[in-house]
Amino acid sequence: MPDMKAVKVVLDHAPQRVVIEGVRPEIDGGRYPAKATVGEKFRVEANIFADGHDVLSAVLLYRRAGEPLWSEIVMTPLVNDRWRAEFTPAQLGCYQYTIKAWVDDFATWRRDTAKKVEAGLDVSVELLAGVKLVEEASHRTGGSDADYIESLAKYLAGNFEAKDKLRVALGDELNRLMAKHPDMRSATTYPKQLSVNVDRKRAEYSAWYEMFPRSTSTSGRHGTFKDCEARLPYIAAMGFDVLYLPPVHPIGQTKRKGRNNATSATSSDPGSPWAIGSGEGGHKSIDPRLGTLEDFRHLVAKAKEHSIEVALDIALQCSPDHPYVKQHPEWFRWRPNGTVQFAENPPKKYEDIYPLNFETDDWQSLWDELKSIFMFWIEQGVSIFRVDNPHTKPFAFWEWLIREVKQVYPDTIFLAEAFTRPRIMYQLAKLGFTQSYTYFAWRNAKWELTEYFTELTKTDVADYFRPNLWPNTPDILTEYLQTGGRPAFMAKLVLAATLGASYGIYGPAFELQESQPREPRSEEYLNSEKYELRNWDIDRRDSLSHFIARVNRIRRENSALHNNRSLQFHPVDNENLICYSKNTDDFSDIVLVAVNVNPGYTQSGWVDLNLREFGLDSEQPYQLHDLLTDARYTWQGARNYVELDPHVSPAHIFRLQSIATNDVRTP
């Protein structure tokens, strides 16, 4: 009568009473790795429970991929059957983790027997059951512990005072030994080995400065890498650690764009650096106007002396003059009229750009060639890439490419420049992109900043998507910056630098508060550097460079700002004032930021803090040190007043500290 096949299935599972589910991080069922950084705690949580009321134990298992042995960390129950443990990866690359949990018979016996003892019940029968558990443990244990446990079992079974035996049976020493040698025969092991990709710290925490090399000369001529070198002390003084250059390759002539994106160029127009390739070479060549490959390597080395890494822009597309077009016509799409398909966004045409056909029959050699571009520049000393429009290339390509590159160079950082629909941006991060551009530039109101950054830092998105916040780019001059003046630039800078552990600006347009659009309702810059050389006066008195330097110094000196996970928003009773904090895990550093997001008018309001979360006594005063102005304030209680005049400073960046009682006594 019983269906033996079904019974067999049960036989395999019946002994496993513990359920492990809701593991986090676990991205798309384990299909994609989570992200972590070297030397920082990686947190794993899961729901762990069993039928009945027995005591459970659980461990987090982890290892570097390829290593044979797992390390174990004891997991701790939180509330509602949620358990947690953390490990700290010591090396770059891929780690694996999983969870093991079991019904702990001895811990259950100990809890129940202690309750009975406390209630004054006779526990002589229970003691006999306990002896049996200890004897079993001695049999499954190796080494010196086996003898020790056996001797304890013998004592408990011996002819001694019940009171003394109970003290041993319920004591810490036996508990420690039994926990060390649990009966795991019926343990549940989570069926998936999840993975996490471990990057260097700069993957999480970085300050980027974007600059067009050709606009760095002080004389009006075409800038060179040498001019860039001369600009390095300026960039370093502002406190940036990544210098990102738009494409540095030869620029096509055919259908070259003129100033302000004119459809025809004059002979003096330099063209868009994203129209890559000419008779002078393609993606592995340097535009001779900028210098030589040797000059480039020299710039990279010089930047390193200033603790700055040079990041390159990789735009996988070609001008009609790119050598690939003649050498590999099969890598492009051809129209029925025998011409190469140019880029378009119907009805708009971009005839200076030929997209590559990633689905060509010859895709293997195309993909290999594209990979060799990254490898080439890595060999020149570059290990950070800003990838142009990755969302218009196949997902499978990026997953393959990033894995291939990081297998050899695990310290490589890829920033995805995808301004598209949210799920596609998240998908690129899952596939391996180290950092991602965000919608930050267009999030100006308090409610939308709060909603967006809650999604980025408090949901599963935080497990794989590392935001890099840009208030402007060569393509994006928002209406907020066009109309908000200096206060808008200052507010966006503070928001970017403190909401995001990674952020960047496109300069010198940013610090010089360039705000003229090409035409009304456009987000394009007037006289954009994309199509012409610019000559920037970086010494202008109204430059924000000193303000930026101050903000970047605050970032460096406050490790609370080196993560995104701790971000918390705090209520303010004014819709133009946003207030949030970040902290280190141990709360040794707490930074509280308040920004007036209305660049026009002074705003004031009452901030509500949950002091207990910060480990502060609600009865004691505490100190707020404004790191922007060096002013110090003493606050007390949860509710305190903030007022910000955007024309003085649209933001406070406070360091929050408790103060010893005698500091606040009047003398």
Place this chain on the structure above:
Amino acid sequence: MPDMKAVKVVLDHAPQRVVIEGVRPEIDGGRYPAKATVGEKFRVEANIFADGHDVLSAVLLYRRAGEPLWSEIVMTPLVNDRWRAEFTPAQLGCYQYTIKAWVDDFATWRRDTAKKVEAGLDVSVELLAGVKLVEEASHRTGGSDADYIESLAKYLAGNFEAKDKLRVALGDELNRLMAKHPDMRSATTYPKQLSVNVDRKRAEYSAWYEMFPRSTSTSGRHGTFKDCEARLPYIAAMGFDVLYLPPVHPIGQTKRKGRNNATSATSSDPGSPWAIGSGEGGHKSIDPRLGTLEDFRHLVAKAKEHSIEVALDIALQCSPDHPYVKQHPEWFRWRPNGTVQFAENPPKKYEDIYPLNFETDDWQSLWDELKSIFMFWIEQGVSIFRVDNPHTKPFAFWEWLIREVKQVYPDTIFLAEAFTRPRIMYQLAKLGFTQSYTYFAWRNAKWELTEYFTELTKTDVADYFRPNLWPNTPDILTEYLQTGGRPAFMAKLVLAATLGASYGIYGPAFELQESQPREPRSEEYLNSEKYELRNWDIDRRDSLSHFIARVNRIRRENSALHNNRSLQFHPVDNENLICYSKNTDDFSDIVLVAVNVNPGYTQSGWVDLNLREFGLDSEQPYQLHDLLTDARYTWQGARNYVELDPHVSPAHIFRLQSIATNDVRTP
């Protein structure tokens, strides 16, 4: 140089540009089936997207498990790359579903070409590309459509007016044909075949009445099944469709509990029906005081005449006198002193109950025997079981048992009586329990009702957990009912019957508003039927039976109340007034409920409705028909006034309807 193994992996995946993720329902990665009911729409959603900007198409595939062929339903994009489709399972049992999506080259071509035409561009080259797509379609198509498509391709390639050809190329007819015969060579099929278990409607929508058969005599003697039959018209008049009986088996003598849970019983005490088994038999026997098996079958048949199903309580535990104890001592746990382990919750002991040892070496025969208990009662005509304390038995046992039973009797309904931690209650539902008890009895404040029922109806929980709401049970007399008087009983009844598509009461204690606890701070009834016979005066003038009958009639007549998924809460500016609605999918029936949850005092407030969601014009008046009192109100606009005196009626149950304009004209 290229790693060929890695390239191979890519080769397998490269052509699939579409990502399908975030499928719902998908319970624990597809480990457990979702739940649906016969003849009702089952909704499936997923995130579907690809790189770039091409047009996608997607279909939901489904089939009854075991059938070779899939049916297809076209999916519709909602917002943010979320897609949806629904299918209506026609039969009981297991269905499978998955999703297929692809880049639709023709639809992409059609969209882009239309844009170019609109912009006045020359599209002669585009037309050539279109012809190619149509020709390819004719080659991959069978039957008459192939010839038709070929003829259209020939026309488009022919020497005709461009304008005419474009009209055909972009027209609906070709579009329909091309959509019917897509190029799915590079389609992505979701890698999992998910499953959904289809139950009969009563699994979702049911009204339960619990009653102790032994308390149904009118003379004070031990009640019988015959007495139960006499009670059927009363139960039917109240509108219940499930009559649930506590265990009907012989009751043990050893350690029998006396009145009010006294540790020793007198010879006249009947004992607890959950102390199952005596010399007179076990789980497949009838307590002779109630009647014979024949009597039981007669009761089941009589109930059916009143459209009532009899549900049995299955408590998998034994009294010390149960035949199993002697026949199968190996099915119990033995203490080191040679006695059987009784139930305990240290330091409390329950010596009248022996738990079964589900992990016994002989577990296969134990499990088979336990399964045979369910099969036995099904063969007597029972197809609904209320399972006692399932959370103290192994999860694997329930998953096996329910699957085994439903394979043969797919209309069986299992209600899990687990009042334990939330994740365990949810796990039991995942494993197969058809319905589940909830925390409803203890959720009295508006905020906690709102939070709890939002979790039950708006999160993934709704995909597998069907709540059954009980304001009281023989074990649960809440403080709210002890102290709130008649208004509390009425409010809880309305909440249970309208928040839950399934609900139940333990009567006649409920309708007679029994409210005395055994002792202060206890939730046990004084003189509980669990330990003694009771003699209820069901004709008492203060009985709520007529009120209950009205509420159950409202439930029957309003199909909006037959589901949980449509539940929506509406803001009221008074923390003692809760307001919510349910509706049918087509909004032909909308029920709006307002309850004063404070049984002491009249409460009033302003309700805010989102009229657009109901398809109502915010400028037009609409009618609220109070189905409890038959009063009719005309409301206009989103904000309207409600006032409820709990001593008159603590609730409104409105049917909400638009009214033709002339109905509201003054005569």
